[in-house]
Amino acid sequence: MALTSRxxxxxxxxxxxxxxxxxxxxxxxxxxxxxxDDGIATNIADALAHPRTEASMPGLYPGxxxxxxxxxxxxxxxxDEERATAMLARSMRELTGAPDVTQAWLRFVQxxxxxxxxxxxxxxxxxxxxxxxxxxxxxxxxAAGIPRDSIVLWDRREFQLHDAGFTTEEFPGIRIRxxxxxxxxxSFRDANGRLYSEDRIDKEWYYWxxxxxxxxxxxxxxxxxxxxxxxxxxxxxxxxxxxxxxxxLKNAGSSVTLCMKNxxxxxxxxxxxxxKPLWAETCAQVPCFPPLRDKVVLNIVDGLIGCYHGGPGAxxxxxxxxxxxxxxxxxxxxxxxxxxxxxxxxxxxxxxDKPSPRARGFLELAESxxxxxxxxxxxxxxxxxxx
Amino acid sequence: xxxxxxxxxxxxxxVAFAGGPLVISRDLPGWTIEDPDxxxxxxxxxxxxxxxxxxxxxxxRNVTAQRCSKADHELQVDVYEMRSDExxxxxxxxxxxSCTGTVPGATWSCxxxxxxxxxxGKYLVSVVPYDRHRDTRDAAxxxxxxxxxxxxKTDFRPNELFRTGPLSPGLxxxxxxxxxxxxxxxxxSWDDRFAGIERxxxxxxxxxxxxxxxxxxxxxxxxxxxAERFLRQSxxxxxxxxxxxxxxxxxxxALVKGGKTVYFLAGGRAKNLRTRIK
Numbered sequence: 249m250a251l252t253s254r255x256x257x258x259x260x261x262x263x264x265x266x267x268x269x270x271x272x273x274x275x276x277x278x279x280x281x282x283x284x285d286d287g288i289a290t291n292i293a294d295a296l297a298h299p300r301t302e303a304s305m306p307g308l309y310p311g312x313x314x315x316x317x318x319x320x321x322x323x324x325x326x327x328d329e330e331r332a333t334a335m336l337a338r339s340m341r342e343l344t345g346a347p348d349v350t351q352a353w354l355r356f357v358q359x360x361x362x363x364x365x366x367x368x369x370x371x372x373x374x375x376x377x378x379x380x381x382x383x384x385x386x387x388x389x390x391a392a393g394i395p396r397d398s399i400v401l402w403d404r405r406e407f408q409l410h411d412a413g414f415t416t417e418e419f420p421g422i423r424i425r426x427x428x429x430x431x432x433x434x435s436f437r438d439a440n441g442r443l444y445s446e447d448r449i450d451k452e453w454y455y456w457x458x459x460x461x462x463x464x465x466x467x468x469x470x471x472x473x474x475x476x477x478x479x480x481x482x483x484x485x486x487x488x489x490x491x492x493x494x495x496x497l498k499n500a501g502s503s504v505t506l507c508m509k510n511x512x513x514x515x516x517x518x519x520x521x522x523x524k525p526l527w528a529e530t531c532a533q534v535p536c537f538p539p540l541r542d543k544v545v546l547n548i549v550d551g552l553i554g555c556y557h558g559g560p561g562a563x564x565x566x567x568x569x570x571x572x573x574x575x576x577x578x579x580x581x582x583x584x585x586x587x588x589x590x591x592x593x594x595x596x597x598x599x600x601d602k603p604s605p606r607a608r609g610f611l612e613l614a615e616s617x618x619x620x621x622x623x624x625x626x627x628x629x630x631x632x633x634x635x
Numbered sequence: 636x637x638x639x640x641x642x643x644x645x646x647x648x649x650v651a652f653a654g655g656p657l658v659i660s661r662d663l664p665g666w667t668i669e670d671p672d673x674x675x676x677x678x679x680x681x682x683x684x685x686x687x688x689x690x691x692x693x694x695x696r697n698v699t700a701q702r703c704s705k706a707d708h709e710l711q712v713d714v715y716e717m718r719s720d721e722x723x724x725x726x727x728x729x730x731x732x733s734c735t736g737t738v739p740g741a742t743w744s745c746x747x748x749x750x751x752x753x754x755x756g757k758y759l760v761s762v763v764p765y766d767r768h769r770d771t772r773d774a775a776x777x778x779x780x781x782x783x784x785x786x787x788k789t790d791f792r793p794n795e796l797f798r799t800g801p802l803s804p805g806l807x808x809x810x811x812x813x814x815x816x817x818x819x820x821x822x823x824s825w826d827d828r829f830a831g832i833e834r835x836x837x838x839x840x841x842x843x844x845x846x847x848x849x850x851x852x853x854x855x856x857x858x859x860x861x862a863e864r865f866l867r868q869s870x871x872x873x874x875x876x877x878x879x880x881x882x883x884x885x886x887x888x889a890l891v892k893g894g895k896t897v898y899f900l901a902g903g904r905a906k907n908l909r910t911r912i913k
Contacts, residue, residue, distance in 0.1 A: 371686075374763070463677060470681035501689075501816060502823035520680040523688050557820070558730055561686030564749030564763055565732040601824035
């Protein structure tokens, strides 16, 4: 498969000259309406008012997903790093049509870029983005001319990164940063009682939603602030030029927590208030803001080991090797394929009888914001078996 | 005798922390047991982040987390105190999966190489051995047994029909679902039936194989209107006015008691079961 240009793909997919022209279908209109029906206002209009750029989601390859499978990628619960590296390299070449893996990476990054790798360690070491895959990404970035000191491994909570194995010992030369952080004594606050995290948020950029929660003294450091604003991490707004998104293949109820959720809930503060009333909206709307929309160049779903039930937390009995990577620049399309894989596993394991339309509501909403393609029939899905 | 009460209080305080039972050093000789971390409902997002809502929907009080280690071996012990026995069982029923064994003495338990899970009273206990070494697995079981002994003696008691009645074949796979997130997580195919209904409590089981596969549920709704909506959305709207079982076109059947409790049957054995459930 040769996918050498965005225009070429768009022609193939019959999407017209720009994915920006993708119009809401009736299903999308329903999704928008249902969000509005809940009556909770947000500042999504502010996000949409920012002009799109060449780099905006869905990036270079809208509606395209490469799925690499290798039945030997995980053996006895241990990831074969060499195979994972090969799966990534092959996926990159397949996605881009580039003659070699370095050329493939250079479609997305250039020397001089500051690259943020958004991993997901929230479920602990049992169900984190695997250090093996992250090492593979870093090695291929280095081969493309990105020095290690231009790479930042980041997420919400710095200590969770450490717990999941993302330490300076394991990743020498790579900066490891979390918005929420503690000092060497284990305190979230400095001598004046100020949260260290406050220095790692950017109040110029925020997601506002007309709902709020209050947090006690112990919870506030995990949320950074109360009120109706969720501020973007300055890691996103100031410390990186481009983001490579590395979620894990896992369920969240009958839906999934993949690219969109990893970005939305990983990049802003004060998220607890958003989970129940605005989960789908948050997943679709936060990535509409330019710090994410215009910086996320690539999504690599770590499906080497994932889960099909009990997620997004780690419930070991539902964790299994999927032996897969999903790669694409379009986070919505990647999530849609990921959802179908998780749904298939849930049905195989008899957790679920049939796909749940509600599970893809956030993707339809994201498509209405032109972040990518949610309709599985319009996604160009390439499967590679490297077993 | 006068020393017994202080002694009891001392021991009790050593093994119970903010209400939840703890693993103590005598449970795991030679292991290092770290001080427990404690999270209440407000703090749960700090501990399990995106997984918190389901616990909160069921009625979560607090979780006590302990890490136990010995050389390279490690255990994670989490004791969730829920609002009620039903809530603890409800979470257990969603999380248990298929099991290779049980915890001796526990009514509701599930043992797998990756995790020991049980519900006792209002506590849901998870013990995760981080490796498959025999010492670690043995320690995990010892910790589970110790916590079981400290977690009280009450257990969730399902409806009699599931315990000893005609629905008892479904007892071991029975789920207790309480609210939309639980439904989404464990029974998404019933989503349409519950559209617009926020609060309910359901004992549900699917049992039997092939043509005999049967779904059975006992659902308590908050209002007659919710029950009516469920029946309408399940294709058995006539059940609300029927004097006995109402059978829909596809064999789905419902029986309403007190206007707000619905007995529901579908599948291969529904006809037979209807004659035994009045």
